[in-house]
Amino acid sequence: MAYLTQPDYVKYVCSCGQLKPITHLYFCRHCLKIRCGFCICHEVDSHYCANCLENMPSSEARLKKNRCSSCFDCPSCFHTLSTRATLAQPRQPAQEGGGDAKVENKQPKKMYYLSCFNCRWTSRDVGIPDQPVASGGWPERTNPFATRINQLLDYYKAIAQQEKQEKLEKERKKFAIRGKYITLTDKTGLTGAMARNIAGLPSEGGSSSAIAGFVASQPSEEVEELPEDVYTKEINLKQITSMPQRLASPEWQPTSVSRLHPLAKLLSVKRSQRCRACDHNLTKPEFNPGSIKFKIELLAYYHVPEVKIISFETVKPGQTTALLLKLTNPTGHEMQLKLMQPEDLPPVESSEETTIDKSLEKSLNLEKDASYKSVSRAPALGASVRVRGAARALSLAQRDDAAEYDDDAAGGGDGFIIWRKSNKVAVRLEVETPPSAAPGTAARAALAVQHSYRNTVPAAQPPHDHTLHTVLLLDLGTVSG
Template sequence: MAHVFQVDRVKLLCSCGILKPITAIYFCRHCLKLRCGNCVSHEVDTMFCPNCLENMPSTEARLKKNRCANCFDCPSCGHSLSTRATSVQAPASDDSAKTVARKLYYLSCTGCRWTSRDVGLKDQTVASGAWGELDSPHYKQLQSLLEHFRGVAQREKLERERKRFSKRKTSYLSLTDKYNLSSVMGRKSLSLTAFSAKGDSSQLSEITPSVPSEDVEGLPEDIFTAPVDLSKIATMEQRLASPEWQPTKTADLYPLHKHILVKRSLRCRYCEHNLSKPEYNPSSIKFKIQLGAFYHVPEVRIVKQVQLFSGEEATVQISMCNPTPHDMTVALLPFVPEAYQEPPKKCEESTDSSCLVRVVEIPYENSNLSPTGDVALPQGQLTLAARDDTAEYDDQDSNSNYKDDPQVVAWRRANKVGVNLQVTPHPDASEVRIGFVLRYDYTNTVATASESRTITLNIPMVISAGTVTSKAEVSKSEEK
């Protein structure tokens, strides 16, 4: 079996029906639901260059094709290019017989040792000089196509405006008589007509259709006989990194402007509250709002890997951690896959008066929830202590405050508890997958005075307990 990371072995069932690890899921404190990356809306907050950390407005980034004008990537390996300085002897400006040292700058890659001199770019006299760039051979054709389709879009927009104006014309009659708006509406209709005629005549007449040609440039005569040097031929990644000219040889690789990155905020598509919002400063890694499930849902992990045999019961030990600063009561309930195969009912169908009015349709996907093993869950409830960062420096043992069953609770440290689960794999299973519903008491920090602060929530979880080992394999390993 392929190696599975510890975080991927325990997955939570999102409200949209997708299984995600706790590190890739969010918890909305307002609608009290789990939200993954598929059921949140993504919004761009800021655009910046990852190298010089310069903020860039969206209009400027669009004009620059979402690339930084001062930073470059290596066309050979993709690493960031750095500016190197060198000194050369050049004749003095006042006396040509004398020579003075002059600084020149060039681009160099610290990863693959590629330099701008390899492609024939001249050294610049300033560190942030205007490095030479290749012009696309199809630049004029692409610009004419853009202008043509921009005119088509403008014409369609004007047609929609004209239709909307004609439909509302009858309802405007009473307003024009009452408020004397006839002159204003007349000027608007005339401007729409004149602008549409101008756009149709000027922008759409420049495009010329392409004409197919039967003349195809032939291959070189020595294409099958000349020796091939792969070090001088560009790879597919290097060619596709420059889609304008797609160089076929490494000697034609020019520096690439670095792509602009964005800082994005995530918003719940159901209640439209922010789940994640970073700082505006590009150099800051902090968040104004970060409602990851890791900070609000108990974290469950597999502590010890055990050998699982088909049809035989084994003890799998899991740990539960309380990430909140409040005491938490936890219970493990049986998992019924049929209850989560269909999307939950919409809010309009509910009779609850506290339900939100605005509902956004969230696509629901059915994940593989069928278990391949039986699990005996502990009865009753467990208490998880509140998170305390100073607990690891405290020498006092607080386990005496909890009356735990030693057959269920294996250990207890601060806000973590180890629980034993009895797992029995199915006879025809190769990978054991079990499920249960984690019921816990969540202390809502955004609740009003009239609402209850402590709410009981149910989180379905699916755990990959491991692979089934045959006794023949165990005997062979012992013999070796």
């Protein structure tokens, strides 16, 4: 007998056909479908620094290149740098003449420097002067190629804008129908310049001037020669930076340890997730960076019955073995549950391909993006064994947090239900292995769960009870010889 508690041994079939554990799935209360990471779209809600927990709007984060101005990482080991204080004695001004001068007793001034508690690297190692303030004020290095990089960025932005405008003009001529308005420009008389101004895009004149005034790079025939002792000079690896240290500063890529400078800490983001089919939120975190709570948290773990493998016997060809499963009702309502075979499920009605247009209403783009379409495929279950005795209806009580501390479990009256406790029940099933099963192959069993779900969305209407179906794939190890 093997006792398994890992969730990866029981995988659920998503609405798109992917196999995922229940901890990696979401449940849309509007579509009443299970969604995985490929069925949702991600949106960035806020930017914040994980060290100082400072919120930052998107425009400011883009201006600061998604880096915090007051927190730094160690360029040697990439741990967070700490600010340490020290006392600096002020210099006494020199007196003119040789006479005795009155010496003023000045108090020592507190200065700050950056230090790493992991590798003991300090900002003094590279000659960065101490600062009089603890946060901010650290000198920033300027990239000598910043002007050229900005020219390249403006050039490629102008190229992208020109290609986009040409594509829009081609589509407008292709689908031009008399009396029909294809775009907002044709209907309202909004000119292209006005539309670009509203959208915050550069004008056509600015794009053409950026393309016309661009100077291409010219290759140089003269290459600086290597020093004569490049092959004979002894190398000290402690003074040479590693590849991760160089790639952490792509603007400079220092070759020696003495040229390492503190790295501004990258910002973290809080993101919300939406269902691609109905465009409703599945998860939405709190705005406060220090909070780990969610305003909306539609995880499948809280809405879909959880199935766990308690134990199973060794699977052998041509034999019938026992399988113990634990079923849990995570909802706050009583659930009617029935175990079935996947082929006994009712056929799913094929719906027409739908596109997402709600998100486009918020944008100023005149082009409609119909790139996403609801695509579903048949799941590759690959079941090699069959579960028998699954056609049995069960009733699970609602979730009660106080009942978790109750150790009394009621036993089952027959051989199917082993024990029952609050919103949990343990059942005994039989696994039938065909005689043609080769020893050493994976033993997988497919199982379908039909359960009731009380939908409380929308809140203005009374709750509705729905009958949903979920397909599972149980991993029972390998077939024994």
